[in-house]
Structure formats: C-alpha cells, structure tokens
Amino acid sequence: MAKFKGAIVVDTEKCKGCGLCVVSCPTAVIELARGVNGKGYHYAHMANPDACIGCSSCGLVCPDTVITVYRAKAS
Amino acid sequence: MGDVRLMKGNEVIAEAAIRCGCDGYFGYPITPQSEIMETLMIRRPEEETGMVVLQAESEVAAINMVYGGASCGKKVMTSSSSPGISLKAEGITYLAGAELPALIVNIVRGGPGLGTIQPAQSDYFQAVKGGGHGDYKLIVLAPASVQEMNDFVDLGFELSFKYLNPAMILSDGVIGQMMEKVELADYKPRWTDEEIEKISGSWATNGKKAGSERNISTSLDLDSAKQEVFNHKLQAKYRAMEENDVRYEKFECDDAEYLFVAYGSSARICQKSVELAREKGIKVGLLRPITLFPYPTKQIQEMLGQVKGILSVEMSAGQMVEDVRLAVNGKVPVEHFGRYGGIIPTPEEVVEALEEKILGK
Amino acid sequence: MTATTEINNIISEENLVYKKTSVLLDNEMHYCPGCTHGVIHKVIAEVIEEMDIQDKTIGVSPVGCSVLAYNYLDIDWQQAAHGRAPALATATARLMPDKYVFTYQGDGDLASIGCAEIIHACNRGENIVVVFVNNAIYGMTGGQMAPTTLDGQVTATSPYGRDCGSTGAPMKISEMVSLLPGTRFVTRQSAETAGAVRKLKKAIRKGFENTREKKGLSFIEIVGTCSSGWKLSPTQSNEWMKENMFPYYPLGTLKDE
Known part of the structure; x- marks a missing residue:
C-alpha cells in the first residue's frame, strides 16, 4: 500500500494528447481518452485513479502544463 | 563661446555622443570612420559618464547590440562606412519594424563592393530608399561641416526618440576626415532609470513592472490584418516627419x-x-x-x-x-x-x- | 467511500503539489504535441518565480519555432533577428547590469546562422544565460538539416540521410564553448523524464544564480525532440533521442567554475 494517495486534474481542452504523461507515470494511472477535446486531441485522463501516488512526474514532463497534481497521506 | 576646438569630423561624433548623454556605442572598425570608436576608447566614457563602448565581432553583431540596447529605452548608437552599413541593413530594418530609436552614423566611401576608401555619396538610395527589406524609412541627416557632425548627434537622438524610428547621419569621408573649428555642446547627463521610465516606460524592455503589462520588442506579427494596420501606422509616422521635420x-x-x-x-x-x-x-x-x-x-x-x-x-x-x-x-x-x-x-x-x-x- | 469521493477529497488546496507557475501565461502554446520547448519554457518560468526575478528578467527570443516564446512567459522580451540573440543580450546586460538576461535559441539559430554571435558572446563572458535547444533539425521551416543533425539523419534537405563527408559533422557546440575562458557553466541536459526535468531546472537556476553573482556566461544545452520534423510520435521521439542523440551529445556538465 502506497504511503500517499494522489490525484491529477487535466485541463482537457488545452491537452494535445502527446502521451508523454502516460509513459512518465510510474503507476500507470494515465491513459489517453477514447473521446476527443474541442481540438480533436485524445486528451489525458486518470484511467486508473486508485494507483495515483501524486508524484508529479506527469506534471513535470507535460509540455503544455495542463496537469495539476494533488497528494494526500494515505488514510 | 563654449568649448571651441579644432577637431576631425569623426572625433567630433565620439565627443558629441559622450556629451549628449549617449548610453552605449557598439561598433566595428572600417575606414574611413574608425576614429569614432578609437576616440571613444581613448576617452574612456565608462569612467566619465558610464557610457558603454564595445567593439563587436562584426557590423552585424554591432547593429544587433544597438537593437538590444535600444529595446531597453537607452540612447545607443553605432557607426560604420558603406560596406559595413550593407551588413547592418538587416538590423536597421528590424529597428524600424520594432519602432526603436537609435543613431547610425555612415561615413560613406565609394562602392560598389569593397570599392574604395575615398569619399563618395553613392549610398543615398541605401539610406533614403531602403537598404533593408520592407516599407520603412530612416530619418536621414546630412551634415556639411564638422560643426553639424557635432550638432546632428544630439538632433539624431532627439528625432529618433520623437518618432521611435532609427536615424542616420549620412556623412562621407570628406567631412569625417576633415578638421574644422567646432563648438562642442555642453554635457547632458545620461537619463536616469526614472527618466527612462517616463520617456519610454510604455515600450522599453527593462523588466516588467508589477501590476503593469510586460513590454515586447518585436517586428513580428503573423496576423496580416494587424501587419497592415501596423504598416499604416508607420506610413502615418513618415508623413508626420515630412510635415514637421524637413530641414x-x-x-x-x-x-x-x-x-x-x-x-x-x-x-x-x-x-x-x-x-x-x-x-x-x-x-x-x-x-x-x-x-x-x-x-x-x-x-x-x-x-x-x-x-x-x-x-x-x-x-x-x-x-x-x-x-x-x-x-x-x-x-x-x-x-x-x-x-x-x-x-x-x-x-x-x-x-x-x-x-x-x-x-x- | 466511493473512488470519486476520495479523489474529490484529495483535490483541495492543501494537497496541491504541482501547478502551473504564474509566470507562465495562459496563452495556448503553438508548439506541436510533445514538443520539448513547452517543458523548457515551463522550467524557466518556474525558476523565475522561485527566484522572484520576474521584474528583473529580460528574455531574448530567436527565429525558429520559439520565435513566439514571448507569448508564453510573463516577462519583458526582445525578439531578435535570426542568430543575433546573443548580441541583443550583450548590450542589454551591459546597459542594465542588475538585470537577468537570457537568450533562448534553437540549433539552427545558434549553431548555424548565429555561430559568430554565440562564440563571441561566450568568449567575452557576457553576464547572461544562454538556453540552447538542440533537436538536430530546423522545426519552423519544415524539418531541414541543421548543423547538429546526426550523421545519416533524414531531413527535408538531407532526404537520403546527412552525408557528413559533404556537409561536415554534427557540431558539438557545448564542447566548443566550454573551451572558451568566458564561459563559467556549460551543461547539457534533457527533459524527457521527471528526473531529467528536475535536473534541468537545477541547471537553469544555477545559470540565473551565476548572473546574480556576476559570474559570466552560463550555457545550458537541452537535447530535445522534434516529433514533426523527425516524423515520429512524441513517445517514439523520446526513444529515438535516447538511442541516437544521447550517445553523440552526452548529457552532463562540461564546465562549472
């Protein structure tokens, strides 16, 4: 059981669906959505939210800075 | 009578720059104007007024240093002679396109190409009709005496700040090399940061002030509609010069x-x-x-x-x-x-x- | 407690660990998906915020994809002619010695047309930070060969692969400038993983700290990707970069004085 529990918020309209957050995530939380945003990009989203540890890797590598990361101690 | 001396035209350009409160000179040696930078180097204005003098690696670098300095709202200048002005042409059109004030001194020699080091007036077209690309104009001052070499440094800066447009002193090897009596101007202090803020605060890139918009010094606008409006603005400025500042x-x-x-x-x-x-x-x-x-x-x-x-x-x-x-x-x-x-x-x-x-x- | 409720509980101000810095403007970046420029812009913006130098920093943008860098960082900017950013920065830093001046240049801008300006600015030891983004290709003009294009690399102007016999070898600019006494800090970084981004941020911070201490020129090369130019996906580009770019452009600090 991870010590921390995390969550991310993606600004889906600004996401370009590059997928760099997907490969950066150590716990395979993020996937590109089947649907698209207003610009036609398959935006990133938390497909497996339970696994998120709030490490910020996705936020750091995101070229468009569309990811905000939160982290709380696991209860 | 003030400070009257017998001086060469080129030397007077340097002296006038120091005395008019110029902040920076960026140059590259070329005959027949090298005395301008040489005089500045001997005078050491860094110690006297704080004016920066730098020998650049090329005319191209020198005019782009002028672009950087002008972007800060500073009084900056360069000087060269015909082949060097051709190299500066890129920077000059960028200055005009970014609406930056600066002074460029051209001590013209005969061309085309490497030509000769003897005086000529064969760069009139380059100075007046363009030189660089795009629809722009320089304010062009043509001194006929060493006294006017002195006077036009200050006047060149004054007009270039009035219109936010580069100004050129178009002289030649005769006046650059000639010695004549000249009454030098009194010293004007360099502008303080507060004065620069007052004069150029709306556009100078000297650090974004808290609570105000950032300034961007650029000649780029990829939106053609805006670019046309900007060109109208430039043309209106040139018409205003024709209306008010013919000498x-x-x-x-x-x-x-x-x-x-x-x-x-x-x-x-x-x-x-x-x-x-x-x-x-x-x-x-x-x-x-x-x-x-x-x-x-x-x-x-x-x-x-x-x-x-x-x-x-x-x-x-x-x-x-x-x-x-x-x-x-x-x-x-x-x-x-x-x-x-x-x-x-x-x-x-x-x-x-x-x-x-x-x-x- | 449902999963959704739990997430909603986590998403609150006190649990915030990573968000966009306020120095980065809300303008949507024009860069292609996955472009390294975005990460580098963000890192510079974060350093500016953390050092509290937003009112004292002047950026000089190049010609190339990052010509519009001034649309993204909320600081004063100068936009330079192609390759000339170090000349603008030279005058700006000398005329305003209390400011933080950096150039942001790509490989075509810095290593090709601006080779003279960068070498001489480095040699004079101008008190500036140079951010050099090396993705081995001209991006904005449509993927042409750059001085840093690898041997055999296919580009729009080397369609059969770069022939070093006729075009010269890829230029190792960091190695070149590290030989000049005017440079104080020369490092080559990347930005493809969280770890790399953290290291890059430290390097950029060190550059601006050097400016504060009037140490001279800090040269920070970032090996990055150009998925449009390389004709690969962003994730494939990172793999290609690791396999091909890193062996030729090894990461690490070449000089720190």
Whole structure:
C-alpha cells in the first residue's frame, strides 16, 4: 500500500494528447481518452485513479502544463 | 563661446555622443570612420559618464547590440562606412519594424563592393530608399561641416526618440576626415532609470513592472490584418516627419534663375561654385537638403516660379537627382552632375556642368 | 467511500503539489504535441518565480519555432533577428547590469546562422544565460538539416540521410564553448523524464544564480525532440533521442567554475 494517495486534474481542452504523461507515470494511472477535446486531441485522463501516488512526474514532463497534481497521506 | 576646438569630423561624433548623454556605442572598425570608436576608447566614457563602448565581432553583431540596447529605452548608437552599413541593413530594418530609436552614423566611401576608401555619396538610395527589406524609412541627416557632425548627434537622438524610428547621419569621408573649428555642446547627463521610465516606460524592455503589462520588442506579427494596420501606422509616422521635420538651407536663392541642389560635402563645393558662376553673371543659388528623409520637396517646388533649370550635384552616378525630378515633375529641366569612385568634383567643374547641361539648353 | 469521493477529497488546496507557475501565461502554446520547448519554457518560468526575478528578467527570443516564446512567459522580451540573440543580450546586460538576461535559441539559430554571435558572446563572458535547444533539425521551416543533425539523419534537405563527408559533422557546440575562458557553466541536459526535468531546472537556476553573482556566461544545452520534423510520435521521439542523440551529445556538465 502506497504511503500517499494522489490525484491529477487535466485541463482537457488545452491537452494535445502527446502521451508523454502516460509513459512518465510510474503507476500507470494515465491513459489517453477514447473521446476527443474541442481540438480533436485524445486528451489525458486518470484511467486508473486508485494507483495515483501524486508524484508529479506527469506534471513535470507535460509540455503544455495542463496537469495539476494533488497528494494526500494515505488514510 | 563654449568649448571651441579644432577637431576631425569623426572625433567630433565620439565627443558629441559622450556629451549628449549617449548610453552605449557598439561598433566595428572600417575606414574611413574608425576614429569614432578609437576616440571613444581613448576617452574612456565608462569612467566619465558610464557610457558603454564595445567593439563587436562584426557590423552585424554591432547593429544587433544597438537593437538590444535600444529595446531597453537607452540612447545607443553605432557607426560604420558603406560596406559595413550593407551588413547592418538587416538590423536597421528590424529597428524600424520594432519602432526603436537609435543613431547610425555612415561615413560613406565609394562602392560598389569593397570599392574604395575615398569619399563618395553613392549610398543615398541605401539610406533614403531602403537598404533593408520592407516599407520603412530612416530619418536621414546630412551634415556639411564638422560643426553639424557635432550638432546632428544630439538632433539624431532627439528625432529618433520623437518618432521611435532609427536615424542616420549620412556623412562621407570628406567631412569625417576633415578638421574644422567646432563648438562642442555642453554635457547632458545620461537619463536616469526614472527618466527612462517616463520617456519610454510604455515600450522599453527593462523588466516588467508589477501590476503593469510586460513590454515586447518585436517586428513580428503573423496576423496580416494587424501587419497592415501596423504598416499604416508607420506610413502615418513618415508623413508626420515630412510635415514637421524637413530641414534645409538656402544660399543665394533670392534672385536665383538657376539652382544647384546638393547635400553634405557636395553642398560645400557648390557654395564656391555659386560664387564662381555669379562672377560670370550666372544667377545661381543653392538649396541644401539637410534632412534627406524627410526630403525638402515643397521647398524645391517653391523655387519653380523663379528658376529655369536645376543641377543636382552629388558624388554619385545620380541618386538624389531622382528626388529632385520627382519634386519638379517635369516643370523645368533637371540634370545631374557627379564624380564618383572616390573623386571629389572641383567648383569649376560644377560651373562647367551648369553651363553645359542647364544653360546650354 | 466511493473512488470519486476520495479523489474529490484529495483535490483541495492543501494537497496541491504541482501547478502551473504564474509566470507562465495562459496563452495556448503553438508548439506541436510533445514538443520539448513547452517543458523548457515551463522550467524557466518556474525558476523565475522561485527566484522572484520576474521584474528583473529580460528574455531574448530567436527565429525558429520559439520565435513566439514571448507569448508564453510573463516577462519583458526582445525578439531578435535570426542568430543575433546573443548580441541583443550583450548590450542589454551591459546597459542594465542588475538585470537577468537570457537568450533562448534553437540549433539552427545558434549553431548555424548565429555561430559568430554565440562564440563571441561566450568568449567575452557576457553576464547572461544562454538556453540552447538542440533537436538536430530546423522545426519552423519544415524539418531541414541543421548543423547538429546526426550523421545519416533524414531531413527535408538531407532526404537520403546527412552525408557528413559533404556537409561536415554534427557540431558539438557545448564542447566548443566550454573551451572558451568566458564561459563559467556549460551543461547539457534533457527533459524527457521527471528526473531529467528536475535536473534541468537545477541547471537553469544555477545559470540565473551565476548572473546574480556576476559570474559570466552560463550555457545550458537541452537535447530535445522534434516529433514533426523527425516524423515520429512524441513517445517514439523520446526513444529515438535516447538511442541516437544521447550517445553523440552526452548529457552532463562540461564546465562549472
């Protein structure tokens, strides 16, 4: 059981669906959505939210800075 | 009388820069203007006024240093001679496109190519009609004496800040190398940060102030509609210069039946030619454009009621003559006389040309 | 407690660990998906915020994809002619010695047309930070060969692969400038993983700290990707970069004085 529990918020309209957050995530939380945003990009989203540890890797590598990361101690 | 000295034209440019509160000079050696930077290096203005003087790696780098310095709202300048000005042409059009004030001194030598190191006026087109790409104009001042070399440094900065447009002193090797009596200006302190904020705060890139918009110094706008609006703004500025800042001098024009039009060192020669011609009974006057842009078009037109012909005298194969012809618009004959490749015409040659090309008609 | 409720509980101000810095403007970046420029812009913006130098920093943007860098960082900017950013920065830093001046340049801008300006700015030891983004290709003009294009690399102007016999070898600019006494800090970084981004941020911070201490020129090369120019996906580009770019352009600090 991870010590921390995390969550991310993606600004889906600004996401370009590059997928760099997907490969950066150590716990395979993020996937590109089947649907698209207003610009036609398959935006990133938390497909497996339970696994998120709030490490910020996705936020750091995101070229468009569309990811905000939160982290709380696991209860 | 203030501080009166016997000095070379090029040395005076340096002295005038220090005294007018110039913040930075960025240059590259080229004959016949190297004394400008040499004088600055000897004078060490860094210690006296805090003015920065730097020998750049090329003319290209020097004009881009001017772009950087001008972007900060500072009074900055460069100097060069013809082949070097060609290299600076890129930076000059960027300055015009970014609406930046700066002073560029061109001590013209004969061309094309590497040409000669002797004086010429064959860069009129480059200074007045373009040189770089795009629809832009420089404010062009043409000194005819060492005193005007002094005066036009301060005037050049004044006009360039008035219009937010680069200004050029278009001189030549005659005046650059000539020694004459000059009354130097009194020292003006360099602008303080507070003064710069007042004068240029709305555009200078000297650090974004808290609570205000950032400033961006750029000539780029990829939106064509905006780019057209911006070009309209530039053209309106050039029209305002034509309206308000034409400078010229008339000599023996009151009763003139013929007219020389000449600038810079050619105008000095023509002054003697006027005397020689009048001794022969030819009533000729001289109109000397001091600003080559904006050009004294109206002032030439005003002479058309009284003069029967005009000779444009230039040390070129005929460049300014095109502007004289545009002003005259076919109403009287306009001819050109010039020596070039570094040859300076004699006053007698000019009178002969007047007789042959204008009176002979 | 449902999963959604739990996430909603986590998403609150006190649990915030990573968000966009305020120095980065809200303008949507024009860069292609996955472009390294975005990460580098963000890192510079974060350093500016953390050092509290937003009112004292002047950026000089190049010609190339990052010509519009001034649309993204909320600081004063100068936009330079192609390759000339170090000349602008030279005058700006000398005329305003209390400011933080950086150039942001790509490989075409810095290593090709601006080679003279960068070498001489480095040699003079101008008190500036140079951010050099090396993705081995001209991006904005459509993927042409750059001085840093690898041997055999296919580009729009080396369609059969770069032939070093005729075009010269890829230029190792960091190695070149590290030989000049005017440079104080020369490092080559990347930005493809969270770890790399953290290291890059430290390097950029060190550059600006050097400016504060009037140490001279800090040269920070970032090996990045150009997925459009390389004709690979963003994730494939990172793999290609690791396999091909890193062996030729090894990461690490070349000089720190």
